[in-house]
Structures are given as C-alpha cells and as structure tokens.
Amino acid sequence: MGLKTFPGGIHPHDNKSFSKDKKIETMPLPEKIVIPLSQHIGAPSKPIVKVGDEVLAGQRIAEAGGFVSIPMHSSISGKVTKLDKFRHPTGTLVQGIEITSDGEDKWIELIDDSNYMELISKDMKDRIADAGICGMGGAGFPTHVKLSPPKGKTIDTIILNGVECEPYLTADYRIMLEQAEDIISGLKILMKIVDAKNGVVGIEANKPDAIKLFKTMLKNDKNIKVVGLHLKYPQGAEKQLIYAATKRKVPNKGGLPMDVNVVVQNVGTAIAVYEAVRYKKPLIERVITVSGKIVKNPKNIKARIGTFYSDLLEFCGGTTEDIGKIISGGPMMGFAIPSLETPMTKGSSGLILFDKKEAHKEKEDVCLRCGRCVDVCPLNLVPSLIAHHVRNDDWDSAEKFGVMDCMKCGSCAYVCPSHIKLIQWIDIGKIKVNEKRTNNT
Amino acid sequence: MNDVFAVSAAPHIKQRISVSSVMWQVVLALTPALLVGIFFFGIQSLFLTLYAVIAAVTTEALIQKFRKVPITISDGSAVVTGILIAFNINSSSPWWLPVIGAVFAIAIGKQIFGGLGFNIFNPALLGRAFMVASWPTLTTAGWKATTPMSNLFQSSINGLRNLPSNVPDVITSATPLGVVKALRDTTQISSDMANTVMDNLTSMNTLQDLFWGNIGGVIGEVSAAALLIGAAFLAWKHIIEWRIPISYIGTVFILIYMFGGINGMFSASILLPIFHILSGGLILGAFFMATDMVTSPVTKRGRLIFGMGCGIITVVIRLIGGYPEGVSYSILFMNMVVPLIDRYTVPKPFGQIKRV
Ligand code: SF4
Numbered sequence: 001m002g003l004k005t006f007p008g009g010i011h012p013h014d015n016k017s018f019s020k021d022k023k024i025e026t027m028p029l030p031e032k033i034v035i036p037l038s039q040h041i042g043a044p045s046k047p048i049v050k051v052g053d054e055v056l057a058g059q060r061i062a063e064a065g066g067f068v069s070i071p072m073h074s075s076i077s078g079k080v081t082k083l084d085k086f087r088h089p090t091g092t093l094v095q096g097i098e099i100t101s102d103g104e105d106k107w108i109e110l111i112d113d114s115n116y117m118e119l120i121s122k123d124m125k126d127r128i129a130d131a132g133i134c135g136m137g138g139a140g141f142p143t144h145v146k147l148s149p150p151k152g153k154t155i156d157t158i159i160l161n162g163v164e165c166e167p168y169l170t171a172d173y174r175i176m177l178e179q180a181e182d183i184i185s186g187l188k189i190l191m192k193i194v195d196a197k198n199g200v201v202g203i204e205a206n207k208p209d210a211i212k213l214f215k216t217m218l219k220n221d222k223n224i225k226v227v228g229l230h231l232k233y234p235q236g237a238e239k240q241l242i243y244a245a246t247k248r249k250v251p252n253k254g255g256l257p258m259d260v261n262v263v264v265q266n267v268g269t270a271i272a273v274y275e276a277v278r279y280k281k282p283l284i285e286r287v288i289t290v291s292g293k294i295v296k297n298p299k300n301i302k303a304r305i306g307t308f309y310s311d312l313l314e315f316c317g318g319t320t321e322d323i324g325k326i327i328s329g330g331p332m333m334g335f336a337i338p339s340l341e342t343p344m345t346k347g348s349s350g351l352i353l354f355d356k357k358e359a360h361k362e363k364e365d366v367c368l369r370c371g372r373c374v375d376v377c378p379l380n381l382v383p384s385l386i387a388h389h390v391r392n393d394d395w396d397s398a399e400k401f402g403v404m405d406c407m408k409c410g411s412c413a414y415v416c417p418s419h420i421k422l423i424q425w426i427d428i429g430k431i432k433v434n435e436k437r438t439n440n441t
Numbered sequence: 442m443n444d445v446f447a448v449s450a451a452p453h454i455k456q457r458i459s460v461s462s463v464m465w466q467v468v469l470a471l472t473p474a475l476l477v478g479i480f481f482f483g484i485q486s487l488f489l490t491l492y493a494v495i496a497a498v499t500t501e502a503l504i505q506k507f508r509k510v511p512i513t514i515s516d517g518s519a520v521v522t523g524i525l526i527a528f529n530i531n532s533s534s535p536w537w538l539p540v541i542g543a544v545f546a547i548a549i550g551k552q553i554f555g556g557l558g559f560n561i562f563n564p565a566l567l568g569r570a571f572m573v574a575s576w577p578t579l580t581t582a583g584w585k586a587t588t589p590m591s592n593l594f595q596s597s598i599n600g601l602r603n604l605p606s607n608v609p610d611v612i613t614s615a616t617p618l619g620v621v622k623a624l625r626d627t628t629q630i631s632s633d634m635a636n637t638v639m640d641n642l643t644s645m646n647t648l649q650d651l652f653w654g655n656i657g658g659v660i661g662e663v664s665a666a667a668l669l670i671g672a673a674f675l676a677w678k679h680i681i682e683w684r685i686p687i688s689y690i691g692t693v694f695i696l697i698y699m700f701g702g703i704n705g706m707f708s709a710s711i712l713l714p715i716f717h718i719l720s721g722g723l724i725l726g727a728f729f730m731a732t733d734m735v736t737s738p739v740t741k742r743g744r745l746i747f748g749m750g751c752g753i754i755t756v757v758i759r760l761i762g763g764y765p766e767g768v769s770y771s772i773l774f775m776n777m778v779v780p781l782i783d784r785y786t787v788p789k790p791f792g793q794i795k796r797v
C-alpha cells in the first residue's frame with residue numbers, strides 16, 4: 001500500500017478491539033449538562049445568559065472572548081440553573097454554565113443551504129466561527145483561526161487527520177466509516193476557504209476498511225489523496241502527520257503548520273465544519289469512545305457536549321470492577337481526572353476506565369542512561385537530559401535542550417525501564433520556563 | 442463512590458519493562474556463551490562464574506546496607522557484572538581471582554560512584570583491568586588451548602617454536618592474537634615464515650574454529666557464535682542497539698584491513714580483519730561491554746562516535762601498543778569521555794530552523 005511514516009515513535013498495544021466494531025449509538029438526552037467556558041485554546045468565552053433563563057438546543061449562551069476564542073451553545077433545551085466553577089476534563093476547575101433539561105429537546109431553527117459551496121470564503125468562515133468549532137482531536141484550537149493565515153502565508157494543502165493513533169479510541173474510525181460523505185464535504189469546504197489546491201486524508205494502516213472506503217469515494221477527485229500511514233504512535237501528532245504525508249518539516253520553536261503551507265484538521269472537525277456551513281448547526285454534539293477492560297459495554301457514543309462522564313458510563317452499563325483510574329482522552333496523552341462528575345467538551349475523544357491494577361504506577365528508579373527515550377522521541381529531543389535539568393532546577397538548560405518543543409506525546413516515558421516520570425518533569429519545566437519568560441517581559 | 446482515583450501525569454500505559462527485566466535478559470543472553478565455555482573448559486568454568494556472581498552480589502548488598510540505601514541486588518545488575526568478570530578469566534584460574542575481581546568491580550567500579558546509573562566505568566572492565574594489572578601472569582600467561590585445536594593453528598605455533606631462542610615470548614602468550622602480534626614485532630622471523638604463519642592463521646579453518654569456539658581463550662570469549670546468539674536476542678528485545686557494536690567492529694575491520702598486514706599498508710588479506718574480530722574479546726566487548734547502558738552515550742550520534750573511538754583505540758593497541766588485546770582498555774578509555782561525547786552530540790530537534 002506504500003505506507004508512510006515519521007522517524008521515532010513506539011508501538012503500544014492498540015486495544016481498539018473493545019469498541020471498534022460498535023456502531024455509533026446516540027445517547028438519550030441527559031437531565032443536566034454543563035458547558036465549560038474554556039473548551040479550547042485561547043480566551044474563555046463570556047456568558048450571555050443568567051440563572052433562570054430558558055434556552056433552546058443550539059442557542060448561543062456565551063460569546064467568543066476574542067478572535068482566538070469561540071462562542072458556546074447550549075446542547076439541550078431547558079433552563080440555566082447555575083453559573084459556577086465545574087470540573088474540566090483536564091482535571092482543573094473552570095467556569096461553566098449548568099443547564100437542566102426540560103426533556104423536550106427543542107432546537108433553534110437550522111437552515112439547509114444546498115448551494116453552500118457557492119458561498120464566499122469569508123461567509124463560510126463566519127459560519128464556522130459562529131458555530132463555535134474548535135479542533136476536536138484534543139488540542140482544541142479555534143478552527144476559524146487556523147483557517148486565517150496572516151498576510152503573506154498561503155495554504156496549499158489541507159490534511160484531514162484520521163489517524164487516531166491513541167490506543168482504545170475508535171470514535172474517529174467509526175465516523176469515517178459511517179459519515180464519510182460528510183467528512184469529504186467538510187474537507188472540500190476547508191479547501192475552498194483557504195484556496196488550497198490539495199487535500200489529504202491520512203489514515204493509519206490498522207483501519208484498512210476506512211482507507212478503502214475513502215479511496216473509492218475519492219477516486220474522481222484527483223486533487224485529494226488518501227494516504228495510508230504506518231501503525232505507529234504518535235502518527236497522528238500534527239507535525240508527524242504533516243511530515244509523513246508531505247515530507248515537510250514544521251519548524252521547531254513554535255513553528256506552525258501554516259509555516260509549511262499546511263492546515264491540519266481532525267476528521268470530526270470536518271463534519272462539524274460541513275454541518276455549520278450547510279445547516280448553520282453549532283457544534284453541540286460529538287462522538288466519544290467509552291472503553292476499557294472493565295467497561296461492561298464499551299461504545300462509541302454520539303452525545304451532547306456537556307454530558308457528564310458519569311452519564312456516559314451509565315449508558316455503557318457501568319463497570320465490572322472497581323475503577324482505579326479515569327482517563328479523559330486517550331491513555332497516552334489524556335488526563336487522569338479525580339471524578340466522573342466531569343462534563344465532556346468539544347475536544348473529548350474518549351473516556352477510558354482502568355481497574356486498580358492497570359492504574360498502578362511503578363516507582364521511579366535512577367536513570368540508566370539507556371537512551372531508549374532518545375531513540376523513540378519523534379522530535380529528536382533527549383528527554384532524559386531535559387528531565388535531568390528540570391530536576392536540578394536548571395530552567396535555562398531545560399529550555400536550551402528543547403523542553404518547550406516537546407509535544408508531550410509520552411513515547412519517552414512509555415519505553416523508560418526506570419519508570420522515570422519524564423512527562424511530569426517536562427511539564428514542570430514548561431511551566432517554569434513560561435514563568436521565566438513572562439517575568440522577563 | 443468514595444474511591445480515590447489515581448491521578449498522575451500521562452502516559453497512563455507503559456511498556457512492560459524495568460531495570461531488572463533488562464538486566465535479567467542480559468543474563469539470559471550471556472548464557473549460551475557460558476554453556477559453550479563449560480563445554481570446552483569443563484565444569485570449572487561454571488564454578489568460577491558462580492564465585493564471581495556470588496562475590497558481586499554479596500559485595501553490592503553489604504555496601505548498600507552499610508550506606509543505608511535500599512538493597513537492589515534483585516535487579517540483576519550485579520549478577521551481570523559477576524558473569525562478565527568470570528568471562529574475562531581463563532578456566533584454570535584459582536577461585537579467588539574472580540572473587541577479588543568481582544569485589545573490586547562492584548566496590549570501586551560501581552558503588553563508590555553511587556551505584557547503578559552513576560558509575561563512569563563499566564564495572565566488569567574495571568575489575569578485569571585490576572586483575573590483569575595485579576596478577577598479569579595468572580590472567581594472560583595461562584591461556585589455555587582447547588582440544589582439539591585447529592591443526593593449522595597448532596602447526597603455526599609449532600613453526601614458531603623452531604625459532605631461534607632469542608625470540609622467547611611468543612609461545613607463552615600464544616593466544617592467536619599474541620601470535621599475530623609477535624609476527625609483527627619480531628624481526629628475527631624470516632618474512633617467508635611470517636607470511637606462512639599469517640596465512641595459516643587467517644585460513645578459513647582457523648576462522649571457523651574461532652567462530653564456533655574450537656580455539657582457546659578466556660571462558661566467555663571462546664565462541665563468537667554463542668555470543669552473537671545472545672547479542673541477537675538483546676537486539677531483538679531492543680536492549681542493545683546496533684550503533685555501538687557495528688561502528689566498533691566496522692572501525693576495527695577497516696583499520697586492520699588498511700594497516701594490519703605485515704608487509705605494509707593494504708597488505709593484509711581480507712580475512713585478517715575477520716580474524717581480529719573473531720579472536721580476543723572483541724565480540725564480547727562490542728556487544729556486551731561497550732553497550733553497557735550506564736557507561737555509553739545516550740545520543741545516537743554519540744553512540745557512533747563511541748563505537749568508532751573504541752575501534753580506533755583497540756587497533757592502535759593491537760598493532761602498536763604493548764598488548765595483543767586492547768578491547769577492555771579502549772572501552773574504559775571511551776567510558777571516560779562519554780560525558781563529553783553526550784554534550785556535543787545533542788541532536789538537532791525535529792524541524793530545526795537552519796541558520797543561514
Ligand atoms: S520528549 Fe516530548 S516529544 Fe519527545 S518523546 Fe517525550 S513527550 Fe514525546
């Protein structure tokens with residue numbers, strides 16, 4: 001098939017079999033939801049409702065807090081019952097809006113603009129911004145911002161990320177099989193907005209049926225390529241995907257895909273883009289994988305944004321054993337959170353549950369200097385060295401050796417025989433270097 | 442639900458690997474060579490190995506107890522050191538030799554620096570150097586030929602025996618490498634004879650014997666094949682990586698081919714480098730000692746440089762230096778410069794902007 005890939009990386013067991021053959025199920029309306037006001041990178045959204053207000057599904061309840069920000073919409077119809085701090089899937093507490101359902105699921109009015117491809121680029125982009133779309137692969141960068149390159153930068157290629165290299169997760173896989181048409185429509189919109197000549201759909205080799213499906217569907221679109229990628233983590237990381245698909249290297253030290261004339265969007269985001277441009281439908285639902293050895297019925301669930309993880313788990317029949325760890329996102333880069341009373345966000349791709357044994361953490365040994373972390377780092381860093389400098393409070397050296405470049409893919413920590421908590425050290429390093437930088441300005 | 446859920450930094454899954462699993466796999470990889478050693482040299486080899494292992498492990502435990510740090514003998518690293526010490530002596534050594542070597546290796550080579558992960562030198566090599574320096578006759582002179590030894594090799598040595606008596610020391614250190622060295626260093630041997638002996642040494646028969654283990658040596662070096670089986674296993678398990686052994690052996694190959702012949706540059710047969718690679722401790726050193734994680738560079742380019750450095754020094758010692766061998770000193774020397782190598786070989790990050 002001529003698979004492509006990047007240097008470095010690891011081969012964790014993909015554990016996708018729990019949920020990969022489960023068709024997407026739509027979750028019954030929850031009684032209560034919470035819309036966190038920071039689901040994205042950038043300024044938090046500003047609420048425009050107050051307690052007691054009646055809202056419809058799809059109604060705007062918070063404005064974008066700036067250009068690099070997005071508005072928020074209620075995902076159900078009902079009454080605003082609380083404006084408060086709530087737990088966020090990254091483990092922190094953030095401001096959110098609680099809405100209690102009236103059980104009727106009354107929606108705002110949507111349109112059906114079948115001539116949507118005739119729209120000018122700016123109108124398309126406005127509809128995307130109005131729909132509150134941000135990257136649905138996890139990072140959550142506002143999509144309309146990604147589609148607005150500064151003057152002088154052109155985009156010639158849109159890459160759709162259908163890699164889903166995190167173990168356990170199958171939500172993207174399912175939407176690729178079940179909503180391929182919408183994804184392709186979304187891709188064409190994205191290409192039109194930035195006037196990109198080429199489109200690429202990158203899919204990992206463990207999803208041969210999805211590769212085949214897209215190849216068949218796109219056989220008449222000469223400017224869109226389907227690229228099969230080697231089964232390797234982190235194949236779905238933006239820079240690694242761009243390199244594998246185009247051989248272009250995004251510059252380090254804060255370089256962006258647009259520096260190499262590329263924009264990457266997740267396949268789920270493409271669907272949201274299509275629905276926003278054609279139907280003016282805000283992003284208020286998404287597909288999320290609930291999985292793990294102890295989950296009774298692992299599923300891919302289409303659920304409203306703001307649905308509590310506890311409700312999702314209940315919909316899957318709960319667990320067969322005591323929970324040891326709750327992971328929001330995938331097991332490599334996701335966050336371990338202290339409570340299931342956490343709402344899912346636009347970036348929630350998975351909810352993974354571990355039993356006590358799987359949650360067990362080995363204690364840190366001394367670094368053997370074995371170099372395994374160096375061998376797997378896709379960014380060519382020396383993780384052991386960075387960790388060493390962070391440990392010694394030497395922020396300057398940590399910065400010099402690329403602590404800020406690290407994308408926290410976790411490959412290094414995955415292979416370390418001494419169980420060094422490399423990501424934790426790198427995290428501390430990132431925080432300290434940031435502090436240092438702000439103090440200096 | 443009042444459970445306390447584990448909250449820790451990503452990643453939440455981990456490869457099943459630990460310090461002890463690494464070390465015990467190294468032990469496993471050394472086993473074929475040990476078995477061949479026992480086969481050729483007798484059960485004595487096993488006992489010597491056991492003495493070394495017991496001494497190494499006990500020393501580690503005692504020192505850790507004394508230092509009031511956790512006792513980590515179950516991680517297998519002291520076992521590896523013990524085995525490697527025994528691999529570096531010959532089977533007719535007295536029982537106390539490996540014991541002293543192992544105690545020295547652990548105490549001075551490892552624990553003085555703070556234990557595993559902090560040592561600069563490969564402990565086993567330091568132990569070996571200590572044994573060689575303190576009891577040179579025991580470690581070098583007692584080289585023991587196995588039977589049946591290659592006829593050609595035997596006749597080569599016999600040829601040398603008939604030399605004038607002012608060429609004294611050729612036979613006493615008649616390891617294959619010793620013979621080669623003598624050929625280069627002695628002017629009294631007629632060049633015809635030297636060439637014949639050289640040809641014999643590098644004949645396919647001798648090389649085959651060296652490969653399979655049909656020729657003398659210290660316990661662990663006797664069979665290149667057995668060592669390579671172990672090395673292949675470690676490479677398959679990603680415990681050793683190709684860069685150090687390949688650059689080491691490759692460098693030796695090229696340099697010996699260029700300078701190893703007795704009639705000037707490029708006079709060597711292509712088999713001579715192979716002879717050099719298969720005899721002495723090069724295979725053991727390149728795959729099991731130079732690759733020691735703690736004492737070799739972490740960067741990929743650093744590993745190449747490290748291997749090349751080991752190769753250059755080994756050849757210099759073998760061709761010009763005072764010893765027929767040279768593997769252990771070259772690795773020890775390169776151990777010393779590892780911090781320097783690491784420092785100057787930090788790779789360019791992915792996407793590094795080229796400065797114009
Ligand atoms: S250092 Fe960063 S980028 Fe490199 S492997 Fe570790 S987490 Fe990934």
Ligand code: SF4
Nearest residue numbers: 367368370371373416
């Ligand atoms: S993998 Fe772990 S033990 Fe090995 S060099 Fe990296 S940090 Fe050290």
